[in-house]
Amino acid sequence: MIRFNDVSFSYEHGEGFAVQNISTHIGRGEFVGIIGPSGAGKSTLLSMINGVIPHFHKGDFYGEVLVCGKDTVESTCGEISHHVGSVFQDPEAQIVSMVVEDEIAFGLENFGIPADEIETRMAEALKMAGIEHLRRQSTTALSGGQKQRVTIAAAIALRPEILVLDEPTSQLDPVGSRQVFRTLKRLNQEYGITILIVEQKVLLLSEFCSRFMVMDKGRIIMDGPIRQVLEHNDKLLELGINCPRVVTLTKLLQDASLYSGGYPVDVDEAESVIRKIMEETHDQYQESELSVQ
Ligand SMILES: Nc1ncnc2c1ncn2[C@@H]1O[C@H](COP(=O)(O)OP(=O)(O)OP(=O)(O)O)[C@@H](O)[C@H]1O
Ligand SMILES: [Mg+2]
Numbered sequence: 001m002i003r004f005n006d007v008s009f010s011y012e013h014g015e016g017f018a019v020q021n022i023s024t025h026i027g028r029g030e031f032v033g034i035i036g037p038s039g040a041g042k043s044t045l046l047s048m049i050n051g052v053i054p055h056f057h058k059g060d061f062y063g064e065v066l067v068c069g070k071d072t073v074e075s076t077c078g079e080i081s082h083h084v085g086s087v088f089q090d091p092e093a094q095i096v097s098m099v100v101e102d103e104i105a106f107g108l109e110n111f112g113i114p115a116d117e118i119e120t121r122m123a124e125a126l127k128m129a130g131i132e133h134l135r136r137q138s139t140t141a142l143s144g145g146q147k148q149r150v151t152i153a154a155a156i157a158l159r160p161e162i163l164v165l166d167e168p169t170s171q172l173d174p175v176g177s178r179q180v181f182r183t184l185k186r187l188n189q190e191y192g193i194t195i196l197i198v199e200q201k202v203l204l205l206s207e208f209c210s211r212f213m214v215m216d217k218g219r220i221i222m223d224g225p226i227r228q229v230l231e232h233n234d235k236l237l238e239l240g241i242n243c244p245r246v247v248t249l250t251k252l253l254q255d256a257s258l259y260s261g262g263y264p265v266d267v268d269e270a271e272s273v274i275r276k277i278m279e280e281t282h283d284q285y286q287e288s289e290l291s292v293q
Contacts, residue, residue, distance in 0.1 A: 001067070002067055012057070019044050024220060044218075048065050050080060067080060100142075101135050167199060178204065
């Protein structure tokens with residue numbers, strides 16, 4: 001679906017390369033979480049998939065990015081938008097309409113979707129994003145989190161093959177964030193949409209994604225299945241990436257030689273690990289008690 005062949009990019013007015021020597025590919029139906037410290041190049045990477053780079057942000061572009069087999073430099077932003085839906089870091093910059101339903105209809109009309117289908121898709125997208133009640137609201141009166149949901153609904157309505165999202169839950173509370181991730185998982189599983197998401201909430205990512213890309217200083221420094229990447233939690237902490245507490249706890253248990261298995265990725269898994277350890281240490285304790293007697 002997406003292929004980066006030795007890609008480097010420096011912004012016209014930037015200092016040095018924002019991304020450097022990126023070579024990777026993302027297959028159909030993958031759900032990829034991108035993490036890394038501020039300035040690592042995460043947004044730049046996403047902008048190279050939806051064509052914002054090089055069509056909107058100018059600079060020096062090396063290598064090639066192929067999206068659904070098409071070179072993003074040779075395609076127009078409009079062409080790319082038929083394959084890639086985007087949710088940007090700042091919802092304010094993305095919303096162009098005064099009313100929520102117009103914002104969602106805007107993209108659909110641009111794509112030439114017939115009126116009756118616009119209605120069906122709008123209703124579905126509003127429901128999936130959890131904002132049916134906001135349909136006729138003015139976009140200027142919305143909270144930051146509500147604006148984020150509107151941009152998600154607008155992107156979903158277009159039913160893209162690929163969805164790139166840049167910190168789409170930064171202004172949502174934990175319940176709202178989880179709801180967005182559930183929706184994304186559904187889109188990924190039921191519609192086979194390939195998803196790339198930049199997100200600070202690593203625990204949520206690790207619950208929902210299948211693959212992590214870790215970026216630092218414009219490079220992808222780790223890339224693989226969630227558990228495999230989380231095992232390098234020392235490195236993640238060094239980069240200032242907030243490791244899920246279940247991972248930090250597992251590391252402590254490993255350091256105390258109490259556990260040697262894989263890393264749990266959610267609280268339920270961590271609970272079963274801890275219960276197992278408690279049972280084992282309890283048995284050991286009872287055995288030593290017996291031998292003393
Ligand atoms: N429009 C721009 N013009 C010039 N330099 C830019 C521009 N956008 C980003 N950069 C620079 O490119 C580098 C990568 O930035 P990018 O925004 O991709 O990082 P990021 O990982 O998304 O960071 P954050 O977590 O803060 O969003 C940084 O050094 C940044 O200063
Ligand atoms: Mg960013």
